[in-house]
Amino acid sequence: MKHCVLLLAAALSLPLTLRAQNELSNFTATGRGGVATTFATDYQAIGINPANLGRVGGAKVAFTIGEFGVGAGSQSLERRQLNRLLFQRKETLTPDGKRELARAFTSDNALNLNADATTLAVAVQLPVVGGVAVSHRVRTTAHVGLNQNAAEIAFLGRNAPIYTSASAGNVPLVTEALAGTDLQFALLNEFNLAWGTRLIDQSLFQLSAGAGYRYVQGVGIIDIRVQPGSLRAYTAMSPVFDIDYGSVMNNPGFNFRARADGLQPVGRGHGFDLGLAVEAGKALRLGLALTDLGHMTWEGNLLTANDQKLKRLNSEGIGSYNFIREVADIFASGTDSLFQYTPGQERRASLPTKLRTGVGVRVSEFFEAGLDVTVPLNTVAGNLPTTFVGVGVDYKPTSWVRLSSGLSGGAGYGLSVPLGFTITNPIYEIGISTRDVAGLLTSKNPYLSVAAGFLRFKLGGKTE
Template sequence: MPNSTQMPGAVNMIRFFFLAASLLGTTLSLQAQNELSNFTATGRGGVATTFATDYQAIGVNPANLGRPGGARIAFTIGEVGAGIGSRSLTRDQLRKFIYNTNDELMPAEKQELARGFTSDNALNLSADATTLGLAVQIPAIGGIAISNRLRSVGHVELNKNAAELLFLGKDAPIYASASASNIPLVSEALDGSQLQFTALNEFNIAWGRRLVDLPLFQLSAGAGYRYIQGVGIIDVRVKPGDLQAYSSLSAVFDINYGNLTSNPDFNFEARTNGLQPVGKGNGFDLGVSAEAGKALRLGMAVTDIGSMTWEGNLLTATDQKLKRLKSAGVGSYDFFKEAAEIFASGTDSLFQYQTGQNRKANLPTKLRAGAGFRISEFFETGLDVTLPLNTVAGNLTSPFVGAGLDYKPLSWLRLSSGVSGGAGYGVGIPLGITVSTSIYEGGISTRDITGLLADKNPYISVAAGFLRFKFGGKTQ
């Protein structure tokens, strides 16, 4: 059996959250909607199941690749999306965690943050970046698309004890209420808390083909496959008597594992070059789409079917009696690094860890369903519902619903908006601006224009693409 030990070193969570974005030169990272790098879908509230075409259908609904009439060839370089939101922190608090990491926390601020982080959705974060995408329509075969995509996702959910331990450390009230003969288990004290983060590098291929082509009804089906490199994961989920916690982080995160590197039960992965993956996996997407007449479109897909096997730098936590922390908790706005020392690593961690050889985990499988209606050549509207089918790191925390509208006031200009909600966020009003010609498309959008300005329930999000080209089809 592996020896029980504590995970040494400190994880810079900002690097972890923002990995996908930073690799492409952006600075934000943010909850798991795959289409964040699809700037056209983001502007209409994530409605994409019936709207997404060519390579943008990857991970959404591959059946849309079988829909003829679009571009013969479409490609992109560098479509990115990022967002960060909270249902319990203020905009100023959120901003300080990003820009004021060197500022020391005063006692009053620590108390405020302990209250603020006592929430089912203290933080939701994700970044999605398509480095390269290409789609080709071949009449006898259908549509084929390939892409490389980076995804980074995070979710923080803490109960009152967990939030107080995090910010007050050894002075947390739970220590005063627990007697020497009645010390609770970690799983009892932190009941309901979750910390989940993933960073993946995907290589995708998808295919779609029209199966039925009648004057008033068309039906298409499609499938997608992705080979996944696991760059990092932390998955902590706590229920009474049930502590599930493990991590596997690439050397790109610069973790100091100390003496564990010589442990034969520890698959140590030193950094050589690039992302240096610590896991690998295979994922699949299946989808269908239908068109009735010239106006109505329907679509349904199941995405991210499959699993990952995490091998490098793998550590798994075990339950134990709650121990008194040595520190006074998080002491600065460098929250992610200090929180990692308490919840995921460091000699002052709440958890005990065991080394391991490998761990298999399901991908964040989702069911997507949508409907779209073409009102005229100027207006198109749609509705999307996305349901999480499991609770693994990287999945939605709750169902996501979006209703969106595209409006073309000019032949080359498309404005998008709508309303969305769920997945750990409040009601959002998206907004997108896209310049679209017969060969070029570029634009910028946000999932929630009100969240950019609101003091309560802030949500900062942006998606952009400026190098999307289409040949051989009409303007979308």
């Protein structure tokens, strides 16, 4: 698994593409804290509300190359600890540092990472048909929430108190010792198609409907959720992660995928979006959408685990700030894994389905405000841990500058104050934004995020 961190670092720094928020690769939405259900237009409506493609009066053609966004946050780590986990991964942990991190990671929201990138997207308005958009996007998500035993095992290994204080014949079950532990990672490669059309077009009332389809390649997944009496644990990782599977390689039931170039998938699936958009009068906009309906089928390098006696680690736990790689070795499928995994042929899992609702007020071409509520409809890896609520505004002090801000909360993060800056003219936009200005600066509850787009073009219409 020695290249796992390299892939994650690439996702955090390059226009490829951790709780999942589809709009993070949309720099205009990021500046409003993710409020997008009534704002998003053309290809940026993909994965948010495809019905917005049915709006009329905007650009006839819109396209982009390389819109991307990354974010990392915690509600238990301090800023200095998060910085080291992200930027000083080669640094070795001292015994005091291991104990400090074991305490900090004892939290149901110890670490949330997400990165999205739209590598290429195009939207076209066609007579009669409506708006059609296509895109390619890569999404990476990760979430870490550990109970006290899991955090101590992760950082102290065989010296964790649960091992040193337990008698030889009193070994607890995983579901007893690790209840409340969640560990998820997902890397998805998507090809999207969306369509929206106007159904009712009256002077004071317009109704649009839309639908989207995506073909999803699963490059990797780790989904471990432990509750009292219940353990869900499975992994399927592409050969690009270079995992040492040890003796499981000799099991005839293990569907091993050998190393190949590129992001070789180990799973495939199909996703769907449905949406409605209403424009009432000259100012009010309403939006409703179901996104990421569908399933993934994981089949390559698939391992699963059931409830079992807690294994004792041979190692002394995580020894550096290279957390993502080392925690995966312990909890996922490394040679010194905490679980006894068995090979599987196939596992079907739902996509991270969400219900999005939004209300927007367009006061003028210079000012628009909106409210979004996004509710996760399942608990699979990559979905929001809690409901997202946000209020966002766009303001144009001049015809060529747009400022965005607002307030947002939930989705595994605390209260955030976003900020976005966009330079725009009738054919071209360039912008940069952050999900939380305070999170960039504060020591407690740090949230480091940035989204940017430098090649967004809108042709044949007036810039909104």
